[in-house]
Amino acid sequence: MxxxxxxxxxxxxxxxxxxxxxxxxxxxxxxxxxxxxxxxxxxxxxxxxxxxxxxxxxxxxxxxxxxxxxxxxxxxxxxxxxxxxxxxxxxxxxxxxxxxxxxxxxxxxxxxxxxxxxxxxxxxxxxxxxxxxxxxxxxxxxxxxxxxxxxTVPPKAHLYALPFELSVAHGIRRYGFHGTSCRYVSQAAAEILNRPIEALSMVVCHLGNGVTLDAIKGGKSVDTTIGFGTFSGVAMGTRAGDFDPAIIFHLVNKLGMSLEQVEEICYRKSGLLGLSGLSNDMREICTAAEKGNTRCQLALEVFTYQIRKTIGAYAAAMGGLDALVFTAGIGENSAEIRTRICADMGFLGIEIDSRLNAAARGGDPNISASGARVATLVVPTDExxxxxxxxxxxxxxxxxxxxxxxxxxxxx
Amino acid sequence: MxxxxxxxxxxxxxxxxxxxxxxxxxxxxxxxxxxxxxxxxxxxxxxxxxxxxxxxxxxxxxxxxxxxxxxxxxxxxxxxxxxxxxxxxxxxxxxxxxxxxxxxxxxxxxxxxxxxxxxxxxxxxxxxxxxxxxxxxxxxxxxxxxxxxxxTVPPKAHLYALPFELSVAHGIRRYGFHGTSCRYVSQAAAEILNRPIEALSMVVCHLGNGVTLDAIKGGKSVDTTIGFGTFSGVAMGTRAGDFDPAIIFHLVNKLGMSLEQVEEICYRKSGLLGLSGLSNDMREICTAAEKGNTRCQLALEVFTYQIRKTIGAYAAAMGGLDALVFTAGIGENSAEIRTRICADMGFLGIEIDSRLNAAARGGDPNISASGARVATLVVPTDExxxxxxxxxxxxxxxxxxxxxxxxxxxxx
Ligand SMILES: Nc1ncnc2c1ncn2[C@@H]1O[C@H](COP(=O)(O)OP(=O)(O)O)[C@@H](O)[C@H]1O
Ligand SMILES: Nc1ncnc2c1ncn2[C@@H]1O[C@H](COP(=O)(O)OP(=O)(O)O)[C@@H](O)[C@H]1O
The missing domain is CATH 3.30.420.40 (ATPase, nucleotide binding domain)
Structure with missing residues (x-):
């Protein structure tokens, strides 16, 4: 065993x-x-x-x-x-x-x-x-x-434009996260599509409490959102995602915060929680937003906007897109978030079928509208x-x- | 006068x-x-x-x-x-x-x-x-x-996913930069295309010592790369561009740097200079890269890769793209950088004509290949x-x- x-x-x-x-x-x-x-x-x-x-x-x-x-x-x-x-x-x-x-x-x-x-x-x-x-x-x-x-993420994508010697000497680079999930889900997606993974450019959206978007070309990760620490990339439950690092200088020098306080904010008080003021749980945020809570509506907008931009960026990184794959708690369960992310993305070839999207959990994993150039899938992860x-x-x-x-x- | x-x-x-x-x-x-x-x-x-x-x-x-x-x-x-x-x-x-x-x-x-x-x-x-x-x-x-x-950049794009109250109380948000240049160039681009700016989705690439990419929809800036400080966004001459803020905690807590040292690095020792170890001047970098300097080749790759990703991201932000506009020292003068940025972007409709691109300075501002869905222009800025x-x-x-x-x- x-x-x-x-x-x-x-x-x-x-x-x-x-x-x-x-x-x-x-x-x-x-x-x-x-x-x-x-x-x-x-x-x-x-x-x-x-x-x-x-x-x-x-x-x-x-x-x-x-x-x-x-x-x-x-x-x-x-x-x-x-x-x-x-x-x-x-x-x-x-x-x-x-x-x-x-x-x-x-x-x-x-x-x-x-x-x-x-x-x-x-x-x-x-x-x-x-x-x-x-x-x-x-x-x-x-x-x-x-x-x-x-x-496998190449230097152009894993290096920051900081002094090269500093990055090399101290291992400062993009390491990524949720790799086991992304690998599993990308392989499952290729099987569902019945196409060799070597021929596919895909973006995996691992949307759980933690969030990773991963550009996977020919089965290899070529860019990913989480960088050096684990709060970077896209906004998450309580983690901030990327923000202008100059804000840290401002919080410390102008507002008198300690670096420990700033770090605590970045990991535990930001993201969906920090924007909504209500919760880090996407279910609660969707419910409250529906009832008219404007801060929760804002949290949804920021979250999905950042994801949309990243999908566009990764399509550019790979020179196009064949498949978009949703996974993890939010990605597998929230038809609404998938709808918001995929809206108005026809220029990339992304179009989903609203009926298939609503029934994705337990139904057909392929939720693309018929004729869509990009296959959009919902694939449960299993790390x-x-x-x-x-x-x-x-x-x-x-x-x-x-x-x-x-x-x-x-x-x- | x-x-x-x-x-x-x-x-x-x-x-x-x-x-x-x-x-x-x-x-x-x-x-x-x-x-x-x-x-x-x-x-x-x-x-x-x-x-x-x-x-x-x-x-x-x-x-x-x-x-x-x-x-x-x-x-x-x-x-x-x-x-x-x-x-x-x-x-x-x-x-x-x-x-x-x-x-x-x-x-x-x-x-x-x-x-x-x-x-x-x-x-x-x-x-x-x-x-x-x-x-x-x-x-x-x-x-x-x-x-x-x-x-005019909306909250979903100008807010960071930090605690909302903190952002509002202390003006922590994306402010953007090079706005006068982007406004001038976007208006000039619409005139060159002889189309109403209200009907255009464009990305302006202001590539000088400072770098701004600007998503402009209907004549209004809807997203831009520089955030709160002026070293953020895309890598610049000596400025770092975006990097995972967690790196600051590492540099201070693990490597014992002061915040002042880190700030100095971000503004003056990073970007093209930090990557190449040679210069912040794009002409010198292109020349050295051509002669086989690998650090300069790396600097070019990081610089153009970040710009390509941003163009893709902004296309997603606007639901498509009509025009791509290059301006400022590098944008106006470097056919090579424009070539690298536009390569393999056919999925977005970007395709340039290599002869027109080479002759852009003083020649036809429209360097698009015939039949390209996106108009690519070179427009001198004049703030x-x-x-x-x-x-x-x-x-x-x-x-x-x-x-x-x-x-x-x-x-x-
Ligand atoms: N039906 C649903 N609608 C929206 N969000 C959901 C739904 N079900 C689960 N989630 C969200 O999924 C997130 C947790 O994802 P999960 O992958 O379990 O997290 P972890 O990263 O801790 O493994 C929570 O934000 C939760 O609200
Ligand atoms: N022919 C050229 N090829 C490549 N880069 C060029 C060329 N001409 C000027 N540049 C670059 O333009 C940059 C300066 O741009 P500029 O718009 O003048 O800067 P600033 O932001 O200070 O106004 C420098 O990196 C310079 O090397």
């Missing part, structure tokens, strides 16, 4: 797959690590339960997961030995990792070095790996990065499955042997 | 027009104000001279200009009384000024308030106005703003003439009377 672990900054999520990946045996989460209101969820099929579960740190959270997996009552694992491979989500692979890899000491060391770029996430990811090595001795661990898919696919691919006997010689072999 | 004054941060430029604006009688500049290497240039027609001229401050520079204008030897002004109106370039009109206005006390006070946004420029502009009031008593002064044309046009329009007897009642009446 294949275990997928996402040991994040404040929660630990897991899924257990059958060895052929046809079925998720169980899934769960240890939430609010380090807080008194911590809780655990564990699902087997549709049956699940949530219970109070206070964990002091990520080590304790890992223990709580093991307990749930091995529980005689609701666990699905007889013994640790039934797990044949473990896949871990890791946020930041710096400019080192171009694909998923099997963990060894040298990989672990590199992950620690990449932690400067993701100080909240990588250390938690690493605890998950070390605990897994202890709990499942001899079982291979694979790491799958949020950044790796974007390592865990993508991690499981990489984990399986990299730990198949033949591949594993190759790995021993070249530990940084990419999954593809 | 109409006198145009651009009292900038380190130089004072002037032009004297005939009352009907058909002719520039003389033009000049007092450069490097406050520096021992200060100098003055004065041109009458094609005849000109440059001489050493050390000036302590902008007051002294104004005096040096008056001397040149009134010089019995090479001056063109008999007496101050021959000047009937004076137009001033002012950088920042905040969110107050939507157009050009005749100066009165209330306008001067507002200019002082806008100086928080342009601390290097507005105070110098104000000195120019006050000196003009003293030197030409009773003559009306008109101010023409770099920002005013962009006041001084635009200022002179506004100055004349606002000081015509009838208009001047109206102005007395409503001092913030826009030029149009």
């Amino acid at each position: 294949i275990l997928i672990i996402n040991s994040g900054s404040s929660s630990l999520k897991y899924q257990l797959y059958t060895p052929d990946l046809t079925k998720v045996l169980c899934s769960g989460m240890i939430a609010k690590i380090g807080e008194p209101e911590g809780y655990a969820e564990h699902f087997v099929g549709r049956r699940g339960e949530r219970r109070h579960c206070e964990t002091a740190n990520h080590h304790a959270a890992f223990g709580a997961m093991m307990e749930a997996l091995l529980s005689p009552e609701y666990g699905v694992l007889q013994c640790p030995g039934a797990v044949t491979a473990i896949g871990h989500r890791v946020v930041h692979g710096g400019a080192i990792f171009f694909g998923s890899v099997v963990v060894d000491d040298c990989v672990l060391q590199a992950l620690r070095e990449c932690a400067t770029f993701a100080p909240l996430h990588n250390p938690a990811n690493i605890v998950g790996i070390e605990e897994a090595q202890r709990a499942f001795p001899g079982v291979p661990n694979v790491v799958v990065f949020d950044t790796a898919f974007h390592q 865990e499955r993508m991690i499981a696919i990489d984990t399986l691919a990299l730990t198949r006997p033949g591949v594993a042997a190759m790995q021993e010689e070249s530990p940084r072999l990419a999954a593809e | 109409i006198l145009i004054i651009n009292s900038g941060s380190s130089s004072l430029k002037y032009q004297l027009y005939t009352p009907d604006l058909t002719k520039v009688l003389c033009s000049g500049m007092i450069a490097k104000i406050g520096e021992p290497e200060g100098y003055a240039e004065h041109f009458v027609g094609r005849r000109g001279e440059r001489r050493h001229c050390e000036t302590a401050n902008h007051h002294a520079a104004f005096g040096a200009m008056m001397e040149a204008l009134l010089s019995p030897e090479y001056g063109v002004l008999q007496c101050p009384g021959a000047v009937t109106a004076i137009g001033h370039r002012v950088v920042h009109g905040g969110a107050i000024f939507f157009g050009s206005v005749v100066v009165d006390d209330c306008v001067l006070q507002a200019l002082r308030e806008c100086a928080t946004f342009a601390p290097l420029h507005n105070p110098a502009n104000i000195v120019g106005i006050e000196e003009a009031q003293r030197a030409f008593p009773g003559v009306p002064n008109v101010v023409v703003f770099d920002t005013a044309f962009h006041q 001084e003439r635009m200022i002179a046009i506004d100055t004349l329009a606002l000081t015509r007897p009838g208009v001047a009377a109206m102005q007395e009642e409503s001092p913030r009446l826009a030029a149009e």
Whole structure:
């Protein structure tokens, strides 16, 4: 069986797959690590339960997961030995990792070095790996990065126009995010269209609490919205997206804010929340906007306008567009946001069918109007499955042997 | 006669027009104000001279200009009384000024308030106005703003996704820049195309030492690249253009830089200079790139890639594109940069004729390939003439009377 672990900054999520990946045996989460209101969820099929579960740190959270997996009552694992491979989500692979890899000491060391770029996430990811090595001795661990898919973004798109030496010496560049989701969804989209991904220029709109737009040409990420930190790009739930950096000088020098306060604003008080003053949740914003809340209407306008501009920009980056793909919480569920984004984009060949758009969830993933030059799709993302696919691919006997010689072999 | 004054941060430029604006009688500049290497240039027609001229401050520079204008030897002004109106370039009109206005006390006070946004420029502009009031008593002064044309940019495009209350309370928004140039050039483009500007969606690429791309729909600026400070948007000669603001936190918190150092980098050490390591001058960069300098090739790639993306973004913002207009030092003179920007943009309808492009300077301003859906033009900018046009329009007897009642009446 294949275990997928996402040991994040404040929660630990897991899924257990059958060895052929046809079925998720169980899934769960240890939430609010380090807080008194911590809780655990564990699902087997549709049956699940949530219970109070206070964990002091990520080590304790890992223990709580093991307990749930091995529980005689609701666990699905007889013994640790039934797990044949473990896949871990890791946020930041710096400019080192171009694909998923099997963990060894040298990989672990590199992950620690990449932690400067993701100080909240990588250390938690690493605890998950070390605990897994202890709990499942001899079982291979694979790491799958949020950044790796974007390592194909060329210099003209990943470099900022800052002093070149500074950028190179300190790894200042666009790293991107949500790469695992974008990779999964772009492959699924090519399958749905029954066209080789090598022949397609597409824009994936991963619209969840976090937002990434990704320009994917021939299956390779060639530009993406999130840059160096994770609040950049398009406005998100609470994150600001891009803004003129000169504003930081103004907030500090003229308004007397500390850099810590500014950073807190950029990550937690901006985006949909900052514009609307009401919520970071798109459902609430759509509802309130409909009832006439002007600040929520403004938040919708800014959000969709930034996305429309990015689609146009990426079409220019790729010299045209074949497919536009919506995914993640907002992208999969909100027909209204898709309508707003696609309105008046006929000059690019984007036109959607309002009936198909309204029925997209569970219906036809292709919501294009008939005759539209660009195929517009709604494709549910599944990052865990993508991690499981990489984990399986990299730990198949033949591949594993190759790995021993070249530990940084990419999954593809 | 109409006198145009651009009292900038380190130089004072002037032009004297005939009352009907058909002719520039003389033009000049007092450069490097406050520096021992200060100098003055004065041109009458094609005849000109440059001489050493050390000036302590902008007051002294104004005096040096008056001397040149009134010089019995090479001056063109008999007496101050021959000047009937004076137009001033002012950088920042905040969110107050939507157009050009005749100066009165209330306008001067507002200019002082806008100086928080342009601390290097507005105070110098104000000195120019006050000196003009003293030197030409009773003559009306008109101010023409770099920002005013962009006041039509709607909230979805001028607001950042920062906390709304913060933005509103402290005027944090996109103000734009090079508005006088974009206005002049867009009107000239419509005339060249012999089409009403109201019916056109265009992108103006003002590519000089400073760079602005402007989306102009129906003659109104609806989005523009420069935001709050003047180093934002697209990479420029020494200015960084947009980058992920999180980089500032990294430079200060991880690398120990001061905010002052970071600001210095953003304004003076970035852009073409920072990428190339060689120069901020596009001619030098093109020459070195041609000879195989890879850093200069990179600078060209980043510069043109950012512009291509912005053109695509603005096409999406306007729902399509009718005209693409190049202006300013690089835009008017570099066939190579225009070629790189327009390559592979057929999906938008942009296609240029390489022969027309090469001959654009002095030749046909329309360099589109025959049958191209988008008209691509090369149009020389003339900010001084635009200022002179506004100055004349606002000081015509009838208009001047109206102005007395409503001092913030826009030029149009
Ligand atoms: N039907 C819906 N309409 C609009 N927004 C929705 C809908 N369903 C979910 N969302 C939004 O999706 C977002 C969460 O997306 P998700 O992908 O789950 O986030 P995360 O990035 O945390 O994985 C929230 O803003 C939520 O409001
Ligand atoms: N023939 C040319 N080829 C390429 N670049 C040119 C050419 N002529 C002028 N330039 C560039 O134009 C820029 C200056 O533009 P200009 O509009 O004069 O600047 P400013 O913004 O200071 O008014 C410089 O980078 C210069 O190298």
